[in-house]
Every structure is written in structure tokens, then in C-alpha cells.
Amino acid sequence: MQHTRIRLNDHIQMPGRRALTRALVAAPLAMGLSRLQAAPAHKPIVIQFSHVVTPDTAKGQAALRFKALAESRTGGRVQIEVYPNSTLYKDREELDALKIGAVQMLAPSLSKLAKVGGGDFEAFDLPFLFKDAAAMRAVIDSPVGASLLGKLQASGIKGLAYWDNGFKVFTANRPLQSIADFRALRIRVQASRVLVEQMKTLGSVPSVSPLIEVYQALKDGKLDGQENTPSNIVTQRLHEVQSHMTVSNHGYLAYAVIVNQAFWEKLPADIRSALEGALHDATIYANGIAASENARALEQIRSTGRLAIYKPSAQELAAWRTALMPVYRQSSGWIDPAMLAAIQAQARIPP
Numbered sequence: 001m002q003h004t005r006i007r008l009n010d011h012i013q014m015p016g017r018r019a020l021t022r023a024l025v026a027a028p029l030a031m032g033l034s035r036l037q038a039a040p041a042h043k044p045i046v047i048q049f050s051h052v053v054t055p056d057t058a059k060g061q062a063a064l065r066f067k068a069l070a071e072s073r074t075g076g077r078v079q080i081e082v083y084p085n086s087t088l089y090k091d092r093e094e095l096d097a098l099k100i101g102a103v104q105m106l107a108p109s110l111s112k113l114a115k116v117g118g119g120d121f122e123a124f125d126l127p128f129l130f131k132d133a134a135a136m137r138a139v140i141d142s143p144v145g146a147s148l149l150g151k152l153q154a155s156g157i158k159g160l161a162y163w164d165n166g167f168k169v170f171t172a173n174r175p176l177q178s179i180a181d182f183r184a185l186r187i188r189v190q191a192s193r194v195l196v197e198q199m200k201t202l203g204s205v206p207s208v209s210p211l212i213e214v215y216q217a218l219k220d221g222k223l224d225g226q227e228n229t230p231s232n233i234v235t236q237r238l239h240e241v242q243s244h245m246t247v248s249n250h251g252y253l254a255y256a257v258i259v260n261q262a263f264w265e266k267l268p269a270d271i272r273s274a275l276e277g278a279l280h281d282a283t284i285y286a287n288g289i290a291a292s293e294n295a296r297a298l299e300q301i302r303s304t305g306r307l308a309i310y311k312p313s314a315q316e317l318a319a320w321r322t323a324l325m326p327v328y329r330q331s332s333g334w335i336d337p338a339m340l341a342a343i344q345a346q347a348r349i350p351p
């Protein structure tokens with residue numbers, strides 16, 4: 001069957017970074033749109049959904065669930081191509097690709113969305129902000145969550161849903177029990193100024209890099225440690241190249257499912273509504289399995305016996321929390337204090 005690839009930029013006939021580079025040089029938006037309008041109705045509309053984790057993570061499974069629901073509910077009028085594990089684009093590239101319409105759908109972490117939606121997205125990275133996943137959900141399900149997604153529109157991006165991952169832990173090539181243990185360690189973080197400040201405050205040297213490069217950098221000794229959820233650690237095999245893990249649960253990792261807004265608005269209304277329904281159900285699925293996927297991953301890591309796993313005491317965590325409080329002050333330069341207050345109110349965090 002012939003496929004119709006609805007893209008805003010028709011220079012991009014093949015997926016990938018080379019195509020993105022070309023497209024970035026010349027992005028004839030108008031031409032892409034006119035092709036969209038001219039697309040014959042009988043050819044399926046192709047939606048490329050790129051993400052940076054493996055298919056067996058909660059996000060990976062939810063993307064496949066969305067694909068199955070979307071394709072069946074549109075009776076084959078839409079075809080969803082899911083590209084997992086950075087096979088199409090790495091962390092930063094995928095956002096550039098979405099903006100120009102070289103890819104239509106992503107689910108990046110909120111940490112990475114400041115680049116296109118402003119600094120408020122980094123509030124979710126503040127250390128020890130949420131006491132549990134329910135507190136985080138209370139925020140994203142509230143008008144505060146909706147208003148944050150609205151900030152993406154200035155970059156031509158529409159935010160459709162939030163997907164959970166879970167709490168992050170630290171791994172390193174030495175034990176991490178007290179703050180002093182972090183001194184001078186090169187720790188990988190996502191592209192978020194809050195996460196950079198967090199590591200500096202702990203005395204480490206933060207290193208921002210794409211997820212797909214972390215395994216090799218740890219293996220080669222170019223990095224000493226990293227922070228992520230157990231699910232991302234096990235599926236990227238990071239536990240194989242680290243000797244210690246501290247179950248700190250110091251920060252939360254969540255995602256927004258986002259689309260190129262012009263592409264989305266050009267879809268026939270019945271298709272768009274079927275896709276919204278499919279995404280609604282995939283979101284319930286994603287958020288229903290995230291916690292159990294992380295618990296399973298932690299057990300899997302434990303059962304390999306490859307890592308010494310440390311669970312900090314309540315007292316130690318209180319010391320970490322106190323040590324990390326300056327990050328809140330430092331980030332007030334780019335996180336609107338009113339937004340932070342609204343997030344804290346929704347999460348029922350006392351001021």
C-alpha cells in the first residue's frame with residue numbers, strides 16, 4: 001500500500017539526522033502544508049512518533065499501545081511509526097525536528113521542555129519537590145498542568161498529555177551515602193539547568209548528554225555516575241557499568257506527549273478526535289504501569305547482584321534535602337515563583 005507522509009517539510013523523505021540537518025537549512029513550511037492539503041484521502045496518514053527509551057519501558061509500551069489503538073480506531077487511515085531508543089533522533093534533536101515538522105509526535109521528559117516551553121518546566125526537576133507520584137499527578141491534572149502545556153504553543157508545539165515514569169535514583173562507580181561522596185564526580189544529567197544546579201550543589205561536575213550515550217560514557221570512564229529511574233537504568237543497561245546505586249528518590253521523571261501543532265490542526269476533525277481518544281486510553285495505560293515497571297526494574301537490578309544498592313535512612317535523606325534547598329533559590333531566576341507556588345499548592349506542599 002502507498003503511504004502519505006504528512007510532513008510540514010517535504011525535504012525530509014527519509015527519517016534521521018541527516019534529513020533534519022537539511023530541513024533545518026531550508027524549511028519550506030508553506031510547501032509542506034499545501035502538500036498536506038493535497039494528500040489523497042485513501043492513503044494512510046503517517047505519524048512518526050520518536051522517543052529515546054526502549055520499547056519495554058512504560059513509555060515505550062504506551063507508545064505501542066497508542067499506535068495499536070490509533071490505527072484500529074481510524075480503520076487504517078492513520079499509520080503510526082514508532083521509533084524508540086533514539087533510533088530516529090537523540091534528546092535535543094527530536095525537539096528541533098518536531099518544530100519543523102520532520103517528526104510529528106514525541107514524548108520527551110518535562111526536564112527537556114524548557115528549551116521549547118520556558119523555564120517553568122524545570123520546576124518538576126526541583127529536588128524532593130513531590131512526596132509521591134500522587135502529588136505530581138495532582139499538579140499535572142490541575143489547571144496548572146494545562147497552563148504549562150499551553151506554553152509550548154509559542155514554539156508551534158501542542159501538548160496533549162502527561163505520562164509518568166517515576167522517581168530517580170543515583171548510580172556511580174563508588175558509594176553515594178553522604179553529600180561528601182558526590183564531590184568531584186562527573187554525573188550525567190538531562191538538559192535542565194535545575195539538574196545542573198542540583199549536581200553543582202552536591203559538589204559534582206554535571207555533564208549534560210543524550211541518554212543513548214550514557215552507557216558508553218560510563219563504561220569508558222568519561223562519566224562517574226548518573227541519575228535516572230530504575231526502568232531507564234535497566235533498559236539502558238547502566239547497572240552493568242556502575243558499581244553502586246543509592247535509592248534516593250530525590251526527583252521525579254515525567255513526560256509530555258507533544259505534537260507539531262500545525263500538523264495536528266490540519267488533520268481531518270474525525271481523525272484528530274479518534275487520535276485524541278486513543279491517546280487518552282494510552283495515557284491511562286502508561287500511568288497505570290509506570291510504578292510497577294520501576295518496581296520490577298529495581299528488583300531486576302537487585303537480582304543481578306552487580307550493584308551494591310544503598311537505601312538512605314530518613315535522617316540521611318533529610319540532610320540531602322537541606323543541602324539541596326539552595327537549588328530552589330538559584331532557579332528562581334528562570335522558574336516563575338508564582339508558578340512554583342501554584343505547583344506546590346496543587347501538590348499540597350506547605351510553603
Ligand code: LMR
Binds near residue numbers: 053107109165190253
Ligand atoms: C533521560 O534523558 O534520561 C530521560 O529523559 C529519558 C526518558 O525519556 O525517559
